[in-house]
Amino acid sequence: MVSSISTMSDKPDKFSVPIALKGCAGLAALKVGRIIHGFLKKDDEINSDMFVGSALIELYSKCGEMDDALRVFKEFPCPDVVLWTSMVSGYQQNGNSEQALLFFSQMVMKEGVVPDPVTLVSVVSACAQLANLRGGKSVHGFIIRMGYDTGLSLVNSLLNLYVKTGSVDNGKKLFGMMYEKDVITWSSMIACYAQDGKTTEALNLFHKMIENGFQPNSVTMVSALQACSAASNLGEGKKIHELARQKSIELERSVCTALIDMYMKCSRLDDAIDLFRRSPQKDVVVWSVLISGCAQNGQANTSLQIFNSMLCSGCRPDAVTMVKVLMACSELVILQQALCYHGYLIASGFDDKVYVGAALIDLYSKCGCLNDSIKVFEGMSERDVVVWSAMIAGYGIHGLGQEALRTFNQMIETSVVKPNSVTFLSILSACSHAGFLDEGVNIFNRMEREYDIEPNSEHYGVVVDLLGRTGKLDEALRMIEQMPIPPGPHVWGALLGACRIHGNVTMGDIAAKHLLRLDPEHAGYYLLLSNMYGEDGKWENMTQIRTMVKMKGLNKLPGQSSIETGSRVVASY
DNA sequence: TTAGGGTTAG
Structure with a gap:
């Protein structure tokens, strides 16, 4: 014991240096690490040791200094698999998975170094980070061929690949096969x-x-x-x-x-x-959860107050926070304030994110500025399904069915993006608003046949609305009766609305019966029903409904609108 | 006596 301490205190050697460097890496003590590195440069024997090299690479990559890591790596003429792996995992952990995969392919293809299970963990993680399922699956095949598929860490990294790429079936299969x-x-x-x-x-x-x-x-x-x-x-x-x-x-x-x-x-x-x-610890994520939570619970004003508190606390918003704030603005229809936030987004460089673009498209179209939505949409170099759906919904809200259809077709024909359940809801409701019966029914039929998306109750609600508005009440009722899933209140509500427009009290009664069972607290339906009776001269039924509303203590939520002058909301009704 | 790896929040 005594002798080992005296040996240690003599002079650092190739055994003690990696331990010291590892300590620095663990503490992210970059300065101390650099000092140690500086001393090593005078000693060729230590400096050319691969254990020392990998410890240095680890230090620099843990501290986010990949350029320094690369400089160390390049000093080795024949790096072994550990050194290569340290670089691959360094790039991967610093969020540069493309570079990690590039290094890996150079290692295998050009240098002929055989990867071991540790290398492959980083490679699979890089594929997971890039959501590259194809690449990941071919690595999975390689892992099986090499007989590495019993190592727990490596198989866990494969499972994570399937998590990140949303491949539930692959994940489930792998999970089922794991004995450890x-x-x-x-x-x-x-x-x-x-x-x-x-x-x-x-x-x-x-x-x-x-x-x-x-x-x-x-x-x-x-x-x-x-x-x-x-x-x-x-x-x-x-x-x-x-x-x-x-x-x-x-x-x-x-x-x-x-x-x-x-x-x-x-x-x-x-x-x-x-x-x-x-x-x-109140970080930007937890503030954002609070901001979006309030808006989702109908407290968009509180959201914006919380956003102000967040700024006062010195916490800087990120792109996600700003999207939540924009959603609150969209809810409140306060354009002036939203414009300031858009300016802030551009200044912060957050506006190149796809989900920010989608939020802006939604905001502007809900605030009545469709042209600004179009401008944002057309300026985007990358468009995901949310962006396309937001634009289609925007045209729909403004009654521009033709434009919505054109955008929907453009999405299908010119991009690799596949429509999802929300896209169909947007296009169907655009057809409904514009009264495009044939187009709407056609798209609804293609949903399951061509895209394997099962219509949910909301989709049925929109189609019932579409049929109902255009006077096809019998077809609408038939559709409801043939639904493979139980019709929700939206569906019967759409039928009731149509019955009122077309004065079909008999069918309206049927719809109302279902509605009052499904959603007995929704005052709006009672009002719709009582109006229908009134228009048909059924005063007794009308009085009955109104008494029921009073007895239940229900009140129709008052409509809300805001008036904006300059940059503040001065009145809210 | 010394090395590189897997799961997390909006």
Whole structure:
């Protein structure tokens, strides 16, 4: 013991230097690391040691200095697989996965270095980060051929690839074949289900994991909470909250944020705000959750107040925050303020993000400035399905059915983007607003046949509305009767509206009966019904309905509008 | 005596 200490204190050698460098990397102590590196340059033996080299590369990549890492790497004429791997993983962990894959291909193709399981973990992670399923799958094939497919870390990284690319089937298959699983395996599979909206599967697996004797950690809980949020499952969410409290991780940043989001999605503003107040680190993510949560719960004004508090607290907004703020503006139809935020977005360089563009398109079209939506849309170099859908919806809101159809066709014919369920809702409602019966019905029929998208209750609602508006009441009713899923209140509501327009009280009665059963608290439907009776001279029925509304204490929500002068809202009704 | 890897919040 004594002798080893005296050896250590003599002079650093190729054994002690990597340990010291590793310590620096762990502490992100770049300055100290650089000093050590400086000393080494005088000693050729230490400097050319590959263990020292990889420790240096690790230090620089953990500190985000990939240029320095590359300089170290280049000093080795024949780098071994560990040095190559350090570079690949360094690029991957610094978010430069393209460069990681480039390095990997150079290593294998040009230098003939055989990758080992550790290299492949970084390569698979790079594919996952780029959502490159094809590349990842071919690496998966290689891993099987090499017989590496029993290493837990490597298989976990493959599972993560399927999570990130949304390939639930591949993930499920791999998960089923794994004979060795750890908490990361279970957490990844839960995330896979949760992110795909398979909330029941996610929560079932969460319970199964506990039954199998694994302790969920904060990562597991975040995914399980995501499932609760998506399903608005307050009961399960509260149970997970209790579990987090027991494990004293309730206020850990990611858990706390996910909990706040869950309470917001379950309309429990008070619980969400209570947690926010208690959260020790208020970063831009948790502020954004609060801002979007308030807007989603009909408190867009509060959203903007919270945004101001956030700025006052010194927290800088990012692109996601700004999108949430724009959504709140869109809700409040306050254009002047939104214009300032658009200016800020451009100044911050956030405006090149696809989801920012989509939010701007939505904002301008909802504020009545369709031309600005078009300008944003046309200025975008990259358009995803949300962007296309927002533009189609924008034309729809403005009654420009022809333009909506043209955009929809342009999307299908000229881009690789595939329409999703929301796109169809947008185009169908554009057809409905414009009274395009044949086009709407045609698109509705193609939805499942050509795009394998099952229409949901909302899609049916829009088509019923379309049929109803154009007077095809019998067809509308037939469609409802033949629906493979139970018709929601929107569907019967659309029929009732059509019955009122066309004075068909008999069918209106049928629709109303279903509606009052499905959504007995919705005052608007009672009003629609009583108006219909009134127009038909059925005063007795009308009085009956109005009495019912009074007895139930329901009030139709007053319509809201704002007046904007200069940059402030001066009145809100 | 020394090295490189896998899951997390909007």
